[in-house]
Amino acid sequence: MTLIELIHYFKINGNQDEFYKNNSLDLASEVIEIYMEKPFNTKNKIALFEIEKTQGKVEYEVENIKYYNLIDFYYFLDFIEDSKNKNLTNEKLAEILLNYCINDA
Template sequence: MKLLELVNYFRNGGSYDEFCQTQSLNQESEVVEIYMKQPFKIDNDLAFFEIEQTEGNYEYLSNGEKYFNLFDFYYFLDAIEESNNNDNKSLPNEQIAQLLYNYAINDA
């Protein structure tokens, strides 16, 4: 799943519990983190891991692949909620995805 697909899913009313089920994630996890492989590109596939696996590390090795933390799901869901308020509702999903990507790459 790419960042734009994730934004589309949640801005269109997708549920966190259903997302966790489809991604085989433990919805009882303290937090799910969103990772990406380098070189970073906005259209790269995302990877999702429970913090109990990653132990909060910026870099995480899974099945011989190295992933880098972008942000956690709490941050993402807060950004989606804010994107759906009256001031931001008119912003296209592509712009929301770009803003999230820029935050992750430049500020994380």
């Protein structure tokens, strides 16, 4: 899944619990974090991990693939909620979010 696809899923009222179950994420996790391989790009695959697994590390390696923390899932959900009244494409929203993650977070 890419950041664009994740945005699309939640923009059309995706269910958080269903998403967690479909992606084998622990519903009881304190925080789910969104990670991406470098170089960062809106079309790169993302990975989601529970903070209990990553221990909040900026870099997290799984099966010899290095992922880098972008943002926690709750902030992502707030971003989606705030974007629902804006007339922006999923691609543009992904660009805005990724830019924020890289430069401001």
